[in-house]
Amino acid sequence: MKILVAIKRVVDYNIKVGIKADGSNVDIDGVKMSANPFDENAIEQAIRLKEQGKATEIVAVSIGSAANQDVLRHALAMGVDRAVLVEHEAEVQSLEVAKLLKGLVEQEQPDLIILGKQAVDDDAGQAGQMLAALLNYPQGTFASALDIEANEAIVTREVDGGTETLALQLPAVVTADLRLNDPRFVKLPNLMQARKKPIETLVAADLVSDLSTRLSLLQVAEPPARKPGIKVDSVDALLQQLRAKEGIEL
Template sequence: MKVLVPIKRVVDYNVKVRVKSDGSGVDLGGVKMAMNPFDEIAVEAAIRLKEAGAATEVVVVSIGTAACQEVLRAGLALGADRAILVETNAELQSLHVAKLLKAVVDKEAPQLAILGKQAIDDDAGQTGQMLAALLGWGQATYAFKLAVAGDRIEVTREVDGGLETVSLPLPAVVTTDLRLNEPRYATLPNIMKAKKKPLETLPSTTLGVDLAPRLRTVKVSEPPVRKAGVVVPDVAALVDKLRNEAKVI
């Protein structure tokens, strides 16, 4: 079974992002970039399936500029077998990404696609569901646990009432939640081996996908500064503020 894992290059989660002075977007100048954390979980899930004998090949794919080779090499160092870069300078939205991934799936014919449930830059959480719809495949989102049994995959999801387990026929699309696993660290020997693993580059223009933007960013702004809390002397004062100032009771 071949597993395809899309990964995205985003601002490192430890970095405090800065908004451009004109409000047109986020300032990426000199900012450390890394693999989207939820995508790391997806890569780890695919590698564990391979180690368990359920998968035979793990292919990581990224969409963007040549700089995305950095995260693809990171995915190879974690244990993926091959990498594909769909190269484009266009500003991509979720539907663009899903359509480009569908073109890659049509080319590679994997039996399973595992994606992070969302990217930490836009928090859209849409690409996995859109990809499944375009492919006509079953989907299981926010996976807490997964296991392949024959030609089906069982996915346990966290829901409001507890845990829900669903069974899907392969091929299928799965999106990973935070608690699915803890990604491994790449060892130095594997980092060196990753430099020799195949990385294919596909110009997005060869995939026949219209990348014209459908959404326009009007303005990007920082969240308002949180006001300082107030210490109240007793319960009566607290109730008074909740009733008359916050108006929540």
């Protein structure tokens, strides 16, 4: 069984980003970048399935410029077998990502595609669902558990009322939640070895002819500042303040 895992290069989740002076976007110049955390869960689960003998090959893919090689090498260091960079200099949105992944799926013919449930930069959470729709594959989103039995992917996902378990006929698309697993620590020797491994490069235009975007970013702004609170010395004082705020007479 072949597994395809998609990885997005995002601002490291430990970094607090600022906004450009003109409000056109977030300022990421000189900011530390890393693999999207949810995508690391997807990589880890694919590797675990291979370690269990349920997968034979794991292919990692990232869409973007040559700078995306760093997250692909991180995936190689974790234990994936091959890495593919789909070069595209312009920013791509969820639908374009899904279209490009569909083109790659048609080339690679994987049995299972695993993505993070969302990216921490835009929190869209759409690419996996769109990809499944374009491929007409069954999908299991926000997976907190994933296993393979016979020709089915068994996915447990959290819903409002608790959890539900789905059996997806392969090939299928699964999006990973943080609860799925704890990604392994990447050792320095593995990182050094990953630097020597080849990364296959494809041109986005060879996979999809039309990559025109349908959404436009108008403005980015900080949320309004909250008014400072006050401190009170007792419960009676608190009740008095609350009543005064609500216009309740004592």
